[in-house]
Amino acid sequence: MSLYKVSPFGTSSRFVGFENFLQLFQSGRFLQSVYTTLIFVVVTVGIGLVLSFFLAMLLNDKIPGIGIFRTLIFSPYAVSPAVAGVLWAFLLSPLSGYVSYLFLIFFKVQPQWLTTYPLALIAVMIATIWQNIGFNVIFFLAGLQSIPKSYYEAATIDGANSVGKLFNITIPLLSPITFFLIIMNISSSVFYSFAAIDVMTEGGPSNTTTTMMYEVYREGFFYFNNGAASSESVILILIMAFFTYLYFKFGQKAVHYQ
Amino acid sequence: MTKKQKRTVHVIIKEVALIVITIIMLLPILLSITMSFETPSEVFTYPPRIFPNTLYFGNYVNAFNSIKLGRLLINTIIMSVIIVAGKTVFGILAGYAFANFKFKGSSLLFALLFVTIFMPAEMIMIVPLYKLMVSLHWINTYWALTIPFIASATSVFLMRQYFLTIPKELEDAAKIDGAGSIKYLTKILIPLSKTMIGSVIVINFVYAWNFYLWPLVVINSNSMQTAQIGLQMLMTTGATRNWGIITAGTIIVLAPVLILFFAVQNLFVQGIVTTGLKE
Numbered sequence: 001m002s003l004y005k006v007s008p009f010g011t012s013s014r015f016v017g018f019e020n021f022l023q024l025f026q027s028g029r030f031l032q033s034v035y036t037t038l039i040f041v042v043v044t045v046g047i048g049l050v051l052s053f054f055l056a057m058l059l060n061d062k063i064p065g066i067g068i069f070r071t072l073i074f075s076p077y078a079v080s081p082a083v084a085g086v087l088w089a090f091l092l093s094p095l096s097g098y099v100s101y102l103f104l105i106f107f108k109v110q111p112q113w114l115t116t117y118p119l120a121l122i123a124v125m126i127a128t129i130w131q132n133i134g135f136n137v138i139f140f141l142a143g144l145q146s147i148p149k150s151y152y153e154a155a156t157i158d159g160a161n162s163v164g165k166l167f168n169i170t171i172p173l174l175s176p177i178t179f180f181l182i183i184m185n186i187s188s189s190v191f192y193s194f195a196a197i198d199v200m201t202e203g204g205p206s207n208t209t210t211t212m213m214y215e216v217y218r219e220g221f222f223y224f225n226n227g228a229a230s231s232e233s234v235i236l237i238l239i240m241a242f243f244t245y246l247y248f249k250f251g252q253k254a255v256h257y258q
Numbered sequence: 259m260t261k262k263q264k265r266t267v268h269v270i271i272k273e274v275a276l277i278v279i280t281i282i283m284l285l286p287i288l289l290s291i292t293m294s295f296e297t298p299s300e301v302f303t304y305p306p307r308i309f310p311n312t313l314y315f316g317n318y319v320n321a322f323n324s325i326k327l328g329r330l331l332i333n334t335i336i337m338s339v340i341i342v343a344g345k346t347v348f349g350i351l352a353g354y355a356f357a358n359f360k361f362k363g364s365s366l367l368f369a370l371l372f373v374t375i376f377m378p379a380e381m382i383m384i385v386p387l388y389k390l391m392v393s394l395h396w397i398n399t400y401w402a403l404t405i406p407f408i409a410s411a412t413s414v415f416l417m418r419q420y421f422l423t424i425p426k427e428l429e430d431a432a433k434i435d436g437a438g439s440i441k442y443l444t445k446i447l448i449p450l451s452k453t454m455i456g457s458v459i460v461i462n463f464v465y466a467w468n469f470y471l472w473p474l475v476v477i478n479s480n481s482m483q484t485a486q487i488g489l490q491m492l493m494t495t496g497a498t499r500n501w502g503i504i505t506a507g508t509i510i511v512l513a514p515v516l517i518l519f520f521a522v523q524n525l526f527v528q529g530i531v532t533t534g535l536k537e
Contacts, residue, residue: 058276063269069276071523073283078519079512080468082486086493086508087286090293096501098289101305130286138527183376191381195470199490213381213471220385221475229385237382244376 002230020231030232032207033215037190040125040211044193045185048129049178052136057170059137060144070141077134084131085124085196089114092123117208120201124209127196132188136181143177144170183247190240212236287512294318294506301502317506325491326481327507334485337403337473338466344408345462346455352409353417354443358429368418374411380472391476402476403484407466413458416529420454421447457529460522467515485511 002020024030059070076084091099092113104110113123147170155165194213197203203210203218210218212232220229281288293301294317295310321327355361356368380387387406396402424447432442448455473484480491492507493499519526 055279058272058279061272063272063276065273066276069280070527071520072280074523074527075287075516075519076283078464078515079287080470080486080515082468082470082489083508083512084286086489086504087290089493090290090501090505090508091286093499093501095304095499096293096301096306098285098306130283133283142527187376187378191378192470194381195468195486198470198474199493216384217471217475220388226385226389233382233385237377240377240382241373244373247376 002227002234016227020227021235024228024231024235029207029210030215033210033212036121036208037211037213040121040128040193041186041189044125044128044132044189045182047125048132048185049136049181051129052133052181053140053174055133056137056140056144059141074134074138076131077138079131079134081128081131081192081195082199084127085199088123088127088130088196089200114201115205117205120205120209124193124197124200127200128189128193131196132185135188136185139177139181140174143174147173179247179250183243186243187240190236290505290508293501294509296502298500298502301500317502318510320503321492321507321510324495324503325488325507327485327488327510329481330483330485330488331510333400333403333482334467336400337469337484338463340400340404341407341466342459342462344404345410345413346458348409349413349417349458350443350448350451350455352414353419353421354447356414356418357421358439371411371414375415380406384471384475388475397476398479398482403469403473407472410462410465412465413462416454416458416461417451420451420529424450453525453529456522457526460518460526463518464515 003015003017055073059066059073079087091097094100094110094112097113100110100113111119113119151169151173152165155169160168190211191213193211194217197209197211197214201209203214213236216229216232216236219225219232289306289308292307292310295313295315296307297312297314297316300307300311300314356364391397391402391406394401396405428446429442432446437445468486469484470486473487474490477483477487483491489504489508489511492504
């Protein structure tokens with residue numbers, strides 16, 4: 001379909017070769033959506049995984065009540081991107097929002113989170129990172145618990161300090177789980193963040209929160225431009241296929257089995 | 259300080275840190291619960307409150323009245339049950355096939371399947387899939403909401419991984435006792451895999467309940483829509499956003515899946531720990 005021009009109601013179509021793709025790369029909106037997606041993915045996956053890793057480290061200790069802490073910190077897993085979007089839109093809203101209120105007290109400003117650039121993009125990123133933490137912590141914690149205690153004991157006898165243990169034991173042994181989480185997080189940031197964007201900003205202000213997936217939706221179901229939407233999907237598939245290829249090529253090799 | 263005292267200090271610091279972090283993590287949900295119980299006049303008072311003054315249920319009633327939330331929830335339940343049942347049954351069957359039988363092209367087929375875990379079909383193929391629904395006259399029906407999603411790579415993958423951990427000797431023993439492949443699956447494998455099947459059910463229920471883009475596209479009548487889209491409707495009804503009603507609606511939509519998650523969380527995480535990590 002990406003090679004055809006289709007009339008809005010799908011009644012007729014004609015073959016146009018790569019014209020749809022050419023037009024995409026000439027349109028500022030599509031290139032902007034690629035750029036937005038790139039920033040969005042790098043920030044949400046990067047910050048999300050680092051935060052989740054430290055949370056999992058904190059949770060990997062036998063102290064009283066740890067079961068309750070784990071259950072509660074896992075709970076965003078059950079929260080949908082749409083719910084996360086609404087919750088954060090509420091916290092950041094200028095009239096009743098708690099975060100906006102704190103900004104007013106501490107910085108004497110009340111930012112318009114959802115309607116100005118780049119705050120709107122940051123707001124959607126916060127909601128996405130928060131929503132992903134539950135899933136990431138579950139997997140990181142599972143990974144941490146599969147590392148045998150004896151490795152740490154041996155390292156202590158050899159005189160390693162806790163930073164050394166972190167970099168020489170924990171992080172290398174967690175690499176398979178980290179690779180898996182990176183690819184899952186990329187997929188979730190690229191695709192499932194759609195709902196958060198839709199409830200929070202609907203792609204605005206002036207398309208600054210329009211990711212590639214949102215752009216596909218808009219072309220296909222708002223402007224009824226099926227050819228363009230399909231071309232965008234094809235490019236999205238190629239990009240994701242590339243990441244999946246990287247995962248299989250390097251992710252599997254870099255895995256440290258015991 | 260003795261070693262024991264050191265440990266005590268360490269535990270106390272960690273406890274405090276965890277309490278603070280957990281509260282911060284849950285604040286979006288907790289503060290929304292507060293807001294959902296505030297009366298219309300309190301909703302717009304400034305500064306916002308941490309705890310509600312009264313337990314006002316009007317917002318919950320209004321959330322059900324301003325959009326057809328009851329109907330949307332029923333739609334979501336029907337959709338989720340069908341999707342969960344399909345994905346679980348097909349996950350078990352296909353997982354069994356990939357784990358216990360070698361057939362021509364099985365590894366290629368499995369690799370192809372694995373790739374789709376990262377690329378949800380309803381997202382990357384949204385336009386052609388939508389066209390298919392149009393030509394089947396499935397727009398605005400449960401068919402469109404469920405049939406394309408009654409099987410999934412994630413379930414197949416998880417079931418296969420789990421079945422691989424079950425010793426082959428069991429299958430040989432069953433065969434000697436005269437049990438066929440189907441009998442081995444239903445009488446031995448499935449009872450042994452209860453934890454994993456439980457996890458698969460939870461994963462799929464969360465997935466189906468939280469479905470968003472697809473219903474948005476294939477459903478355009480308000481009474482066939484799902485609850486997640488209801489939230490977007492609540493956000494866009496009315497000239498100003500009434501956060502009391504919006505948060506009440508959000509809590510209603512969130513509650514079933516959150517309660518299920520709390521109830522079976524131990525089992526679910528165990529399933530992931532024991533299988534999800536093994537290659």
